[in-house]
Amino acid sequence: MAIWILLGVFLFAVLVTIFYVIAVYNGLVHLKNSIDKDWSNIDVLLKQRFDELPKLIKVCEGYMQHERQTLEAVIKARQMVGGAGSEGQKLQAQNALTDTLRSLFMVVERYPDLKADKSFRQLGARITEIEDQIADRRELYNDTVNLYNIRIEQFPDMLVAKPFNFNSRRLWKIDPAHRQDVSVSFAKG
Amino acid sequence: MSELTVKQMLIVEQVPVLTAPQQACLLQLSTQYGLDPFTTRQKLLGNGLAMIGQGVKEQTEKIADLLGGVALKVFNVAPTRPRFAPERLRSLEITADALILTTQKREVRIEPGMKVIGILADISGALNDKVSKRLLAHSFYRGTTVSAGLDEAEIRRIIFMHSPVFDLYILGPKGGPVAAVRALPAKFDPTGLGKRVGISSKGNLSALVDLVEEWSNDFSLHTRFGLSSLPGCKIQSPQEGNDWEANTLRSLVQFGWLMTDLAEQGPRPQPEPAIEGLTPGGVAAGILLGRPDLAAGGATQLPGVKEVAAAIDEEISDEADLKSDDSPDVDSGLPLPPYPVKETFSWRPILNYGAGVLIVLFFLVVESGSAMGRWFSVGFQSGVLPGLLGIGCFFGGFNLFLLKRRIENTPTSRIRSLAMGMVEIYGRASRQYALVAPMTQSPCVYYRVRRYRRDSRNNWRQTSDTNSGHVPFLLEDSTGRVTVDPRGASISGGVSQNGAAGQANMLFGLRGESNNNEKWVEETIAEGTSLYVLGTASIRKIEGPSLQERKIEKLRELKLDRVAFHAYDADGDGRISAEEWQTAREDVEDQVLRASLAHKERAARQEDAIIVGRSPHRNRPFVIAATRSETHLTRKYLVWSGILMVGSMFFSLWGLVAALNYFSLLR
Structure with a gap:
């Protein structure tokens, strides 16, 4: 009798283990694909920003006759995004575009008429909104990568991750130049 | 009989709320014509028509002038006795x-x-x-x-x-x-x-x-x-x-x-604009001074009276109610909850009720000792039924474990940057509709009410189970808010209250006696509760009347508005010819189309554009939980998963031992 019960318990434990392994494996597959999805979701917003830019440039052109350099920098950065091939190039081009946009919005401060333009305000608000969303989604991407990396290194999930070659993924990193402190100087009155 | 002595009926089209001049007019009617202001006010408020009074034309004309002067639609008619029935x-x-x-x-x-x-x-x-x-x-x-x-x-x-x-x-x-x-x-x-x-x-x-x-x-x-x-x-x-x-x-x-x-x-024309300066405070001040003649604005010119009149106005104005309704703090302006839509076919209720029927049947047949009872008895003795129970518990526990892992593996999104597909969000719930729990009368985003009645064996038996699962609500975090459609969600964590039948609706005084043989249990998620939602974000389909339906509705409104309707009477013969009617129809069509386009432009707010709900793929989880944290929720699932797994082992072993005994393998 006892042997049968022990055998039953053993079989039950084996069954639970098999199902546990299946659950862990499927969980890791889900996480891995979520990382790719989150990355693509950032691309969706980058594409939206890319599509909004020509409208913004068109509105600015009328007012900013003396800022050709800034506008051309934005146009050039946008072209770089369109022509980027590898993931690294794309990342670099997107960062450059973000920088030039920031410069553009700073320069706009000198043009009160442009700032007051309804279309500019709408487009500016839209691009700022997209920028915020991009930042949120990058955080979400990093969250997912972080969860995945912890899972594959944590016991007991690592017992499943190692044999099935689940390798760690890289977090999204900013341009090192953006880590530097911003120097703010106040002109003496 | 002269026209003046014919009995006239003074009828007004009721209004949803009285403006300050209309309030003032009530007091004036009271002082000048002896009409009780409270009764008249009740008559003026509503959705239909109301008779203010009847009398000779000379008198009703004067009252009609007063009411017409404060933008009320007034009819002063001599009613005809019905000459024939339809x-x-x-x-x-x-x-x-x-x-x-x-x-x-x-x-x-x-x-x-x-x-x-x-x-x-x-x-x-x-x-x-x-x-x-x-x-x-x-x-x-x-x-x-x-x-x-x-x-x-x-x-x-x-x-x-x-x-x-x-x-x-x-x-x-x-x-x-x-x-x-x-x-x-x-x-x-x-x-x-x-x-x-x-x-x-x-x-x-x-x-x-x-x-x-x-x-x-x-x-x-x-x-x-x-x-x-x-x-x-x-x-x-x-x-x-x-x-x-x-x-x-x-x-x-x-x-x-x-x-x-x-x-x-027809309604009486409204030639005179509302009397300037006529306010309830001014009229009340005039009456208090014993000078009804100064009621129409004159009293407020006297020193010190203006302030008193303003204070009275502030106290009694219904317009204040309207303003407060618009403010987000006081709520309302909230639409009433939509009617439940009949769900499409689902196996879930069949499985739930099927399982219930099987259990009842089981006890019935076991007790009656029928042939089927013997089958069940054999089922238990042979270990088949405990084995099945063990399998059921195993898969129940395993599913909970999977759900726990899914929750842990999904990072929390910010609402303003929700991507389409499976999302996890955390925020504060607020009402999108004026939903109120039916038993406790508390504002909530979700309720579930189960009613029970004692059966002949003195056991509680559930008689009904209703919920507000069809009413969407809003979820708000620091970045934005989104609509959540709770249909098909697994909802947990609400506050539970119970009471005997008859304790409900006491507010209205409809029932006062409690019934010990009936009880209710109400589970609610109150407005402002912190909610965890794991669901599927999708673009919201804006449902509403079609362009054709809106056009018909607009035409109907046009026909009721005599002034606007007769504006299409181009030849001025007092009748709308077929050509004139065609022009009106084209105008209305154009208006409806423009309004529709304007609405599409406005529908850019996130809560209007995105909805979090159940995925069309039914294997994806949809969880709404009132919880302090995600960890708290996953711990609960882990505990239940463990209990079910232990139960599964117990039933499986019972089944194994019973099978060994039944087939005489234990020697």
Whole structure:
């Protein structure tokens, strides 16, 4: 009798283990694909920003006759995004575009008429909104990568991750130049 | 009898809320004509028509002038005694130039250009009940004194859900009705409706209303029979005697004739603008000073009185209610919850009820010792049933474990940057509709009420289970807010309260005695609760009336607005010709299209554009939980998963031992 019960318990434990392994494996597959999805979701917003830019440039052109350099920098950065091939190039081009946009919005401060333009305000608000969303989604991407990396290194999930070659993924990193402190100087009155 | 001595009826179109000049007018009516201000106020507030009083024309004219001066639509009519009752419609026919209605006695022709008054009424009194409940809901649930109105489409829907009657009065060229027809569902041959004919008798009646509206370009439809406080126009309920139906139909005739009088004589023109400076405070101050002559603004010119008048105004103005309703803090302006939509086919209730039926059946047959009882007995002895229970517990526990892992593996998104697909969000719940828990009367985003009754063995048996799972709500975090549609969600963590039957609705004093044989358990998620949601984000489909339906509704409104309607009378002959009607239709079509485009532009807010709900792929989880943290929730799932796994092992071992015994393998 006892042997049968022990055998039953053993079989039950084996069954639970098999199902546990299946659950862990499927969980890791889900996480891995979520990382790719989150990355693509950032691309969706980058594409939206890319599509909004020509409208913004068109509105600015009328007012900013003396800022050709800034506008051309934005146009050039946008072209770089369109022509980027590898993931690294794309990342670099997107960062450059973000920088030039920031410069553009700073320069706009000198043009009160442009700032007051309804279309500019709408487009500016839209691009700022997209920028915020991009930042949120990058955080979400990093969250997912972080969860995945912890899972594959944590016991007991690592017992499943190692044999099935689940390798760690890289977090999204900013341009090192953006880590530097911003120097703010106040002109003496 | 001279015109001045003919008894006149002073009828007003009720308004949802009284403005300050209208409030002031009440006091003036009280001081000058002895009309009780509270009763008059009650009469003025509502959704229909109300008789303020009756008397000789000389007197009613003066009161009508006062009411008309504060932007109220007033009718001062000499009512006509009904000369004939509507004849029952038997069949109808559409010809090239007329719509022919055949009654018991004759044929009635409706030609374009004829003036027709339609009365669409519910004689069961359900519409009346609905409006009363709506009023209670507004007063108690939403804390506003603004009278709740039902729109025409809703009124029509309610009428057709109960006992509809459609009366038609055709007005002659010299004025006054020349014929009247009554259509009842299933009492006329609908084949004459042509393509509009359907299998539902009420649907056919509705099609007839539309057909008459289409044929007569001077058609007014009245749907507020029973809602109006008019003499002789009361709905009787079955409790009031056996002849309630005949009496109600008689009242309907009275109402119909009165509507023809109103259409013939029309509302009084409002030539004078609202009296400047007329406020309730000013009138009250005038009365307090014993100078009613100064009530119309003059009293406030006296030193020190102006401040007193302003304070009184602030206290009693209903407009303050309106303003506070618009503020986000006080809530409201919130629409009433939508009606539940019938769900598409789902296996879940079948499985739930099926399992319940099997358990009941099991105990019945085991006790009765029937053949089936013996089968169950064998099932247990052989270990098959414990084994099945073990498998059930195993998969239940495993599913909970999977859900726990899924929650842990999904990072929390910010609401402003939600991507389509599976998302996890955390935020504070707020109401999108004026949802209130039915038993405890508390504002909530979700409720579930289960009612129980004692059976013959003194055990509680569930008799009903209702919830607000069809009512969407909003979830808000620091970045934005989104609509959550809880249909099909696994909802947990609400606050549970219970009570005996009769303890509910005490607010309304409807029931006072509790019943020990019945009880209820109400689970609610209150507004402001922190909620965890794991669901599927998708683009929201904006549902609403089609362009065609909106066009018809606009045309209907145009016909009711006499001034706007006659603006299309290009040749000024007092009638709208077919060409003029065509112009009006084109204008309305254009307006509706523009409004629709404007609405699409506005619908860019996130809560209007994105909805989090159940995925069309049913294997994806949809969880809504009132919880302090995600860890708290996953711990709960882990505990339940463990309990089920232990249960599974217990039943499996029981099954194993029973099987070994049954097949005599234990030697």
